[in-house]
Amino acid sequence: MGVMRIGHASIKVMDMAAAIKHYENVIGMKVVHTDAQGNVYLKCWDEWDKFSLILTPADSAGLNHVAYKVQHDSDLEQLKASIEAHGIKTEMLAAGALPFVGRMLKFHLPSGHEMRLFQQKELVGTDVGSTNPDPWPDGLKGAGAHWLDHCLLMCPLDPEKGINTVADNCKFMTQAMGFHLSEQAVVGPNGAIQLAAFLFCGGKPHDIAFVGAPTAGLHHVSFFLDSWADILKAGDVMAKNRVKIDVAPTRHGITRGETIYFFDPSGNRNETFAGLGYLAQPDRPVTTWTEDSLGRGIFYHQGAVTESFTTVYT
Amino acid sequence: MTAATPCSVQLPQTGESYVCAQGETLLQGMIKLGRRGIPVGCVNGGCGVCKVKVRQGSVAAVGAISRQHVTAEEEACGVTLACRAAPLSDVELEVIGKMQRGFFYSITCSGSAPR
Ligand code: FES
Ligand SMILES: [Fe+2]
Numbered sequence: 212m213g214v215m216r217i218g219h220a221s222i223k224v225m226d227m228a229a230a231i232k233h234y235e236n237v238i239g240m241k242v243v244h245t246d247a248q249g250n251v252y253l254k255c256w257d258e259w260d261k262f263s264l265i266l267t268p269a270d271s272a273g274l275n276h277v278a279y280k281v282q283h284d285s286d287l288e289q290l291k292a293s294i295e296a297h298g299i300k301t302e303m304l305a306a307g308a309l310p311f312v313g314r315m316l317k318f319h320l321p322s323g324h325e326m327r328l329f330q331q332k333e334l335v336g337t338d339v340g341s342t343n344p345d346p347w348p349d350g351l352k353g354a355g356a357h358w359l360d361h362c363l364l365m366c367p368l369d370p371e372k373g374i375n376t377v378a379d380n381c382k383f384m385t386q387a388m389g390f391h392l393s394e395q396a397v398v399g400p401n402g403a404i405q406l407a408a409f410l411f412c413g414g415k416p417h418d419i420a421f422v423g424a425p426t427a428g429l430h431h432v433s434f435f436l437d438s439w440a441d442i443l444k445a446g447d448v449m450a451k452n453r454v455k456i457d458v459a460p461t462r463h464g465i466t467r468g469e470t471i472y473f474f475d476p477s478g479n480r481n482e483t484f485a486g487l488g489y490l491a492q493p494d495r496p497v498t499t500w501t502e503d504s505l506g507r508g509i510f511y512h513q514g515a516v517t518e519s520f521t522t523v524y525t
Numbered sequence: 526m527t528a529a530t531p532c533s534v535q536l537p538q539t540g541e542s543y544v545c546a547q548g549e550t551l552l553q554g555m556i557k558l559g560r561r562g563i564p565v566g567c568v569n570g571g572c573g574v575c576k577v578k579v580r581q582g583s584v585a586a587v588g589a590i591s592r593q594h595v596t597a598e599e600e601a602c603g604v605t606l607a608c609r610a611a612p613l614s615d616v617e618l619e620v621i622g623k624m625q626r627g628f629f630y631s632i633t634c635s636g637s638a639p640r
Contacts, residue, residue: 225570225571225588225589225590225591226588226589229588270589270591270592271571271591271592271593271594272567272570272571272572272591272593273571273593368628368629369628370628398632406628406629406632422629423628423629424628424629425628455567455568455569457567474567474568474569474571475569476569476588477569477570477571477589477591478566478567478568478569478570478571478572478591479567479571480567502632505632518564518624519564519565519566519574519624521629522566522574522624522629523566523567523572523574523624524572525567525571525572525591
């Protein structure tokens with residue numbers, strides 16, 4: 212019951228042709244639809260719903276909204292009630308507000324980001340089908356990402372003014388949305404300030420993450436790969452395609468994931484992420500990273516983060 | 526449109542100068558030589574950290590720039606993103622963009638938290 216996984220992200224791009232080329236040739240998605248407004252819908256090969264990424268033409272970069280899928284239609288009513296009980300206004304968008312998608316519950320996180328919940332999206336199946344499937348399809352492009360895995364949102368944090376929307380979001384997602392905290396980073400005197408929160412609703416270490424920043428924004432959308440070998444190959448694909456790599460292949464302490472960070476042609480950060488890390492369960496003790504080990508938490512090998520990683524986002 | 530010959534780029538604030546090859550953006554030229562002076566982010570016109578004002582000389586736009594970071598009025602006054610402009614002549618730049626000194630930055634990049 213409740214929220215199952217990330218359903219899609221809608222992001223702004225400034226050059227649609229370049230964006231399509233990137234998400235097809237580098238990530239390995241396929242365009243499945245273009246609507247009358249020029250928004251482009253894409254899907255990864257291992258996803259069974261119609262699309263997981265919407266590119267919208269704009270004069271800036273960044274996130275429009277992120278949507279999560281719930282299991283039962285009645286979950287939308289229950290979540291509407293619990294979200295409103297948390298003091299957050301909601302709006303139910305009618306079926307068809309987005310093509311191929313049923314009704315959507317729209318609201319804003321305490322950090323200001325727009326989130327939507329839906330139960331129904333056209334089922335098209337994976338590229339290998341469901342009957343005697345091969346482990347992977349022929350003709351994959353680029354990194355051949357399996358699925359859109361999670362997103363990381365930058366959330367306003369200003370301890371001097373008493374603002375911490377990382378903590379506000381974490382409280383909201385756990386209390387009203389049924390998510391669970393897997394890992395967190397705490398800083399300041401006695402670790403009183405929650406700087407980062409990683410939350411899950413399925414069985415993997417995170418389905419969404421929040422990190423403190425001066426303003427709200429999108430830090431990255433992440434695509435799942437199988438293994439370290441696939442990460443290395445994805446790095447080759449990026450180099451071939453002259454993609455700007457922000458952080459070369461390495462491992463996170465947090466979630467244990469293997470990673471590359473890079474930018475799409477509008478400057479939105481992407482991640483290719485491998486390794487399921489561990490089985491995330493509601494009764495698993497929360498992992499905490501303290502201020503002195505934060506660098507290792509983020510990039511385990513180097514033990515320090517690069518300037519651009521912490522300060523650049525859209 | 527690009528310059529026929531390499532152009533020199535001057536950053537008086539830090540005293541840096543480097544040469545930008547034909548058709549290269551101001552930021553690519555700097556990165557390629559391993560030089561510093563202009564903050565480097567997405568290198569694709571979206572994040573705004575490489576914002577500069579062209580004090581002298583002229584540049585050609587290369588691709589879209591985020592209006593969240595450079596307004597049309599600013600652009601008309603010579604403000605642009607270094608990753609989205611190629612020099613047409615020798616240029617002198619004022620660096621406007623900054624790595625935002627956010628809370629996360631203070632902790633992870635300076636090694637000590639603000640108290
Ligand atoms: S580096 Fe991001 S806009 Fe130039
Ligand atoms: Fe991630």
